[in-house]
Amino acid sequence: MAHELNFLFVNIVNGLVYGSFLLLTSLGLSLVFGLGRVVNFAHGAFYALGGYVLISVMRVGAGFWLALAVVPVVLTGIGLALEAGLIRRLRKRPEVDTLLATFGLSAMLVGGIEYLWGTSTTIVKPPLGFEGIVQVLSNDFPIYRFAAAGLSLLMAAGVLAIVQWTPLGLRIRAIADDAEMAEAIGVDRSRLLWQVFGYAAGLAGFAGALGAPIFAVHPEMGLSILIDSFLVVVLGGLGSLKGSTIGAAVVSVTKAVGGAYLADWSTALLFLIVASVLVARPTGIFATGRIA
Amino acid sequence: MTLTSSTIGTAASGRTSALVTIGVGALALAAILAAPWLAKPFTITLLTEAFVLAIWAMSLNLLSGHAGLLSFGHAAGFGLGGYAAGYFAREVSADVILSLLFAEAVVFIVAALAGAVAIRLSGVAFSIVSLCIAQVLYQVAIAWRAVTEGMDGLLGVPLPRLFGATIKNGAPFYILVSVVMMATLAGLALVLKSPFGATLRAIRTNDIRAASIGIDVRLHKWLAFVISWMLAGLAGGLMVFLKAGTTPMSLHWSESGNVLIMTIFGGLGTIVGPVLGAVCFVFLHDVLTSTLAIWQFVFGLIFVVVVIAFPSGLAGLPAQFGKLRWRFSR
Amino acid sequence: MALLTVTGLVRRFGSLRAVDGLVLSVEPGQIHALIGPNGAGKTTAFNCISGFLAPTAGRIELDGCDVTGWPSHRLVSAGLSRTFQVTKVFDDISVRENVALGVRSRLRMNRRFWPGGAAVSAVTKICDEILDTVGLTARAQSAASELSHGERRVLEIAISLSVAPKLLMLDEPTAGMSAGDAGLIGRLVRQLARTTAVLLVEHDIDLVLGLSDRITVMAQGRAIATGTPEAVSRDAAVQEAYLGRSVDR
Numbered sequence: 039m040a041h042e043l044n045f046l047f048v049n050i051v052n053g054l055v056y057g058s059f060l061l062l063t064s065l066g067l068s069l070v071f072g073l074g075r076v077v078n079f080a081h082g083a084f085y086a087l088g089g090y091v092l093i094s095v096m097r098v099g100a101g102f103w104l105a106l107a108v109v110p111v112v113l114t115g116i117g118l119a120l121e122a123g124l125i126r127r128l129r130k131r132p133e134v135d136t137l138l139a140t141f142g143l144s145a146m147l148v149g150g151i152e153y154l155w156g157t158s159t160t161i162v163k164p165p166l167g168f169e170g171i172v173q174v175l176s177n178d179f180p181i182y183r184f185a186a187a188g189l190s191l192l193m194a195a196g197v198l199a200i201v202q203w204t205p206l207g208l209r210i211r212a213i214a215d216d217a218e219m220a221e222a223i224g225v226d227r228s229r230l231l232w233q234v235f236g237y238a239a240g241l242a243g244f245a246g247a248l249g250a251p252i253f254a255v256h257p258e259m260g261l262s263i264l265i266d267s268f269l270v271v272v273l274g275g276l277g278s279l280k281g282s283t284i285g286a287a288v289v290s291v292t293k294a295v296g297g298a299y300l301a302d303w304s305t306a307l308l309f310l311i312v313a314s315v316l317v318a319r320p321t322g323i324f325a326t327g328r329i330a
Numbered sequence: 331m332t333l334t335s336s337t338i339g340t341a342a343s344g345r346t347s348a349l350v351t352i353g354v355g356a357l358a359l360a361a362i363l364a365a366p367w368l369a370k371p372f373t374i375t376l377l378t379e380a381f382v383l384a385i386w387a388m389s390l391n392l393l394s395g396h397a398g399l400l401s402f403g404h405a406a407g408f409g410l411g412g413y414a415a416g417y418f419a420r421e422v423s424a425d426v427i428l429s430l431l432f433a434e435a436v437v438f439i440v441a442a443l444a445g446a447v448a449i450r451l452s453g454v455a456f457s458i459v460s461l462c463i464a465q466v467l468y469q470v471a472i473a474w475r476a477v478t479e480g481m482d483g484l485l486g487v488p489l490p491r492l493f494g495a496t497i498k499n500g501a502p503f504y505i506l507v508s509v510v511m512m513a514t515l516a517g518l519a520l521v522l523k524s525p526f527g528a529t530l531r532a533i534r535t536n537d538i539r540a541a542s543i544g545i546d547v548r549l550h551k552w553l554a555f556v557i558s559w560m561l562a563g564l565a566g567g568l569m570v571f572l573k574a575g576t577t578p579m580s581l582h583w584s585e586s587g588n589v590l591i592m593t594i595f596g597g598l599g600t601i602v603g604p605v606l607g608a609v610c611f612v613f614l615h616d617v618l619t620s621t622l623a624i625w626q627f628v629f630g631l632i633f634v635v636v637v638i639a640f641p642s643g644l645a646g647l648p649a650q651f652g653k654l655r656w657r658f659s660r
Numbered sequence: 661m662a663l664l665t666v667t668g669l670v671r672r673f674g675s676l677r678a679v680d681g682l683v684l685s686v687e688p689g690q691i692h693a694l695i696g697p698n699g700a701g702k703t704t705a706f707n708c709i710s711g712f713l714a715p716t717a718g719r720i721e722l723d724g725c726d727v728t729g730w731p732s733h734r735l736v737s738a739g740l741s742r743t744f745q746v747t748k749v750f751d752d753i754s755v756r757e758n759v760a761l762g763v764r765s766r767l768r769m770n771r772r773f774w775p776g777g778a779a780v781s782a783v784t785k786i787c788d789e790i791l792d793t794v795g796l797t798a799r800a801q802s803a804a805s806e807l808s809h810g811e812r813r814v815l816e817i818a819i820s821l822s823v824a825p826k827l828l829m830l831d832e833p834t835a836g837m838s839a840g841d842a843g844l845i846g847r848l849v850r851q852l853a854r855t856t857a858v859l860l861v862e863h864d865i866d867l868v869l870g871l872s873d874r875i876t877v878m879a880q881g882r883a884i885a886t887g888t889p890e891a892v893s894r895d896a897a898v899q900e901a902y903l904g905r906s907v908d909r
Binding site: 077124127128131132133134135137138139141142143144145146147148149150152153265268269272301302303305306309310312313314316317 | 400402447450451453454455457458459461462463465466469470472473480583587590591594624625626627628629630631632633634636637638641
């Protein structure tokens with residue numbers, strides 16, 4: 039009995055660690071949709087790029103923390119460039135066209151990663167001082183896991199705070215609430231979407247780099263977290279940040295616990311849950327915006 | 331009633347264009363059936379694969395191009411049909427008709443249920459749920475080892491038999507696939523020109539208005555969904571014989587992406603577009619993977635360019651350029 | 661017997677009762693207008709009756725048959741069709757094909773999987789009769805997207821007419837039209853009323869007074885008066901709730 043409970047505990051903790059990364063990618067996905075009705079299939083590729091940029095910066099001699107700080111800057115730049123060069127052209131087209139175009143973009147980015155860095159999995163060592171393990175209820179956990187999860191939760195809290203309390207956040211909320219009205223009172227929607235798309239890419243890249251010592255780095259890493267992020271925002275409601283937060287916890291814990299007991303069946307179960315939620319409430323559980 | 335000159339003109343040009351269509355069709359038919367005597371065996375293998383994929387792309391075109399339901403999980407019906415046909419051929423009988431009938435029965439049951447759920451949504455929500463449905467089947471294919479043999483997949487599917495005779499790979503199987511593909515093309519061309527096809531496009535254009543003139547929107551979407559899945563299942567069943575097996579990868583979402591690009595590249599909402607798209611896809615894939623290490627990059631690039639610049643695809647190019655010329659001449 | 665009988669119709673949105681116990685009956689062969697100030701619940705009532713919103717409570721009978729909560733496509737086969745305030749025509753196909761969609765729907769040909777056959781010329785003939793009635797014969801071959809705003813409003817009516825309704829519901833048929841074009845629509849509605857009953861929501865008061873056989877005035881989700889145009893325009897409650905306020909505006 040005690041052993042069973044302990045097993046469950048370990049899986050929930052590991053699930054929540056993954057959930058903290060999932061939250062970072064989901065927040066970006068949700069923000070970009072809420073602002074520009076852009077369903078960004080390439081978001082996972084940004085996450086993967088984050089891991090690879092980290093590796094490259096470390097290879098030229100930088101330490102882990104410096105590399106980790108460089109990643110979001112590079113990824114934000116890439117995001118800004120892609121929005122201006124590609125996403126913007128689809129502004130007046132149906133939502134599904136952005137889904138298609140970013141799907142192609144995702145293939146391009148992953149193909150580019152495989153060309154530049156190869157297809158093998160790269161292990162990244164935890165930074166100095168975080169290699170040890172810590173005991174919680176007599177279970178061993180790597181220290182870095184908690185440090186990274188804490189940092190990404192801090193980042194997520196920062197994003198929520200920015201949206202809630204800063205002038206930038208005010209404009210974001212205004213556009214998400216009523217784009218026409220916000221534009222009428224002088225919010226430059228196009229520029230704002232450009233910025234937010236860039237920041238979201240930076241955030242996804244940061245998550246990919248921060249998670250590198252835990253989950254390792256490989257070209258397909260973005261695709262699995264992207265699909266999980268879709269589940270999160272669908273559960274929580276596209277465009278709802280509160281929904282994303284709860285959705286990330288639900289998805290990651292379901293995956294971890296289900297995976298422990300149901301093995302390969304757990305993902306099927308998760309998809310079934312999400313499909314049922316979407317049918318019962320096509321706008322998600324905490325939806326503010328509409329998906330149509 | 332008097333015939334005005336304009337109606338005579340349209341009737342005449344309609345007749346001419348029908349003649350052109352029949353002429354081009356007959357030429358294509360002759361070329362396709364003569365190919366085994368003209369082309370290298372490897373080309374025939376590629377063409378066989380392309381025609382199987384063409385059936386699959388046509389099925390997606392019915393659902394996404396004409397009914398307006400953009401599926402990101404169209405590997406579902408394809409992979410499911412492949413597993414069902416392969417299982418039947420291995421365990422019961424390699425008769426191609428019986429195997430495909432069994433596959434269609436399985437696909438029908440799953441599609442009827444999945445469709446009843448999915449067609450309640452539209453737009454991006456439908457795309458995501460269709461992706462979810464395909465992922466469920468993908469995971470089931472991995473998890474249900476007793477039937478699917480898990481990650482290893484169903485291997486060693488025997489050569490198909492037709493009326494007791496074994497159909498060998500190469501030219502014989504190619505002819506079988508060509509006939510099925512052309513029958514599908516002809517059948518779909520009729521269906522898309524029929525009142526049913528017009529009704530689907532009306533729903534795609536404006537589902538509320540369609541409902542207001544007595545069209546049962548959900549019923550028609552459901553029918554399009556089920557027919558589309560069953561055609562995809564047919565393609566999957568043929569593919570399992572071509573490859574002598576299948577793996578969970580046939581249900582993977584990247585396969586859904588592949589069929590999307592074939593269909594969009596060829597021309598969403600057209601009739602022959604998906605066939606052109608599938609043929610181009612297979613030959614491009616072959617050329618690029620053997621000469622370039624960055625196939626996926628090029629694949630993505632083509633995808634992006636087509637979506638942005640040529641939303642009506644290859645088959646829509648003449649019309650698109652016609653419109654451009656018209657715009658310049660004004 | 662009345663063609664359409666609505667009793668105690670209620671539609672709530674959250675705590676707001678947009679329609680709150682509406683009573684309405686439309687006689688065969690009549691033009692019946694539903695008017696009222698903004699927010700009176702006309703559009704909500706219209707959507708409930710035509711099957712685009714589920715009523716919270718109440719009963720709707722069409723030709724003696726209880727059709728409460730029926731989806732719109734079933735109501736069409738029961739003999740009711742509607743137009744939309746914001747023109748909803750099928751832009752990418754011809755005018756005749758727009759009408760043909762409804763004709764085929766009425767003849768239950770939607771699920772024919774093959775083209776051609778004798779039925780096609782029958783459909784074309786019915787379409788041409790309808791286009792002749794509404795005066796769009798000359799534009800039969802044009803794409804709907806090429807029509808002028810006025811022509812599109814007429815096509816909007818022709819599409820709804822194509823299912824041969826016993827009751828035609830018109831949602832602001834003259835929305836966005838010039839006075840001259842609006843008069844044209846008025847004459848068309850008068851002509852259509854020879855074969856079908858008409859229930860219309862309309863903002864153009866002069867048109868309504870000149871055209872309607874009966875008028876129901878709504879305020880705060882209820883019918884506050886029903887009668888001939890003369891009786892309604894003399895009604896004190898109506899002047900108070902509606903005409904007075906609209907003058908202030």
